[in-house]
Amino acid sequence: MGLADTQDAATAAQPPPPSNSPESDVPALPMHAGRVPSIGGGVPSGASRFRIFIVDSGWNSAARKVLLENFALIRDLQKEDPIYVLSREKSIEFMRRHGSRIGRDPIIAVHDMQALQKGGTAGFHGFRLSLGLLRTPHQALMGLQAFARFLVTNRQSGDLEADIRALLRREGLTGAIEIAMHHEAREIGE
Amino acid sequence: MFDRVTEVFSLVLGALALGYLVYEIDRRQRKLHDIWNVLDGEDAILTASLEDMVESGELQPYAGATLA
Numbered sequence: 001m002g003l004a005d006t007q008d009a010a011t012a013a014q015p016p017p018p019s020n021s022p023e024s025d026v027p028a029l030p031m032h033a034g035r036v037p038s039i040g041g042g043v044p045s046g047a048s049r050f051r052i053f054i055v056d057s058g059w060n061s062a063a064r065k066v067l068l069e070n071f072a073l074i075r076d077l078q079k080e081d082p083i084y085v086l087s088r089e090k091s092i093e094f095m096r097r098h099g100s101r102i103g104r105d106p107i108i109a110v111h112d113m114q115a116l117q118k119g120g121t122a123g124f125h126g127f128r129l130s131l132g133l134l135r136t137p138h139q140a141l142m143g144l145q146a147f148a149r150f151l152v153t154n155r156q157s158g159d160l161e162a163d164i165r166a167l168l169r170r171e172g173l174t175g176a177i178e179i180a181m182h183h184e185a186r187e188i189g190e
Numbered sequence: 191m192f193d194r195v196t197e198v199f200s201l202v203l204g205a206l207a208l209g210y211l212v213y214e215i216d217r218r219q220r221k222l223h224d225i226w227n228v229l230d231g232e233d234a235i236l237t238a239s240l241e242d243m244v245e246s247g248e249l250q251p252y253a254g255a256t257l258a
Binding site (some may be wrong): 020053 | 234240
């Protein structure tokens with residue numbers, strides 16, 4: 001079962017399906033019992049700074065396992081923002097349309113609604129974490145943690161783009177310092 | 191003569207170490223940018239298609255709370 005054949009679950013509130021589907025031995029995300037109150041196009045009430053999308057076509061990867069195992073925590077940490085999980089079918093369709101993304105999923109895309117309302121999609125409007133590029137469970141977990149930390153700490157940011165670029169610079173420099181000090185490679189990207 | 195050779199050798203080693211450091215920083219930066227992408231005009235179509243799915247109600251917020 002795909003990460004979110006769960007999407008339909010959002011509306012159906014059915015009991016969880018068996019997790020040992022033939023497609024993968026990764027357990028499926030649980031079905032949930034209720035819906036987030038929505039307004040208009042499904043945006044939860046209250047101002048959400050971000051919209052989070054998860055695209056996962058179902059590769060049996062370490063990153064996928066880590067995402068599934070930690071999804072509940074991510075969900076709890078990002079309560080203010082709606083998370084949209086594309087069904088496996090929708091994710092595959094998405095990958096077929098954007099072939100260069102194949103193998104990079106699970107992908108977590110974060111749309112900055114503030115930036116989208118200001119400047120549309122022409123300029124900066126969010127960021128994307130290609131979790132599937134992280135090959136080991138440890139790397140994937142660190143990536144997810146960095147993702148959650150970044151969203152929580154930058155929720156009120158006036159310039160999210162600058163914050164992201166600063167984060168990337170900082171990570172690069174930290175890596176360099178660790179090389180210089182002969183420490184083990186840390187991380188997100190390593 | 192021996193001092194001179196040692197000096198040149200040290201210089202080469204230093205240059206190699208510095209080169210490796212620069213290479214490693216660049217490699218890590220590239221990888222980081224590969225993993226963490228900023229969404230901009232190049233992603234407009236992609237973003238629009240996801241937003242359209244939300245606006246049309248095709249995608250609903252996932253409300254799962256815990257893993258079984």
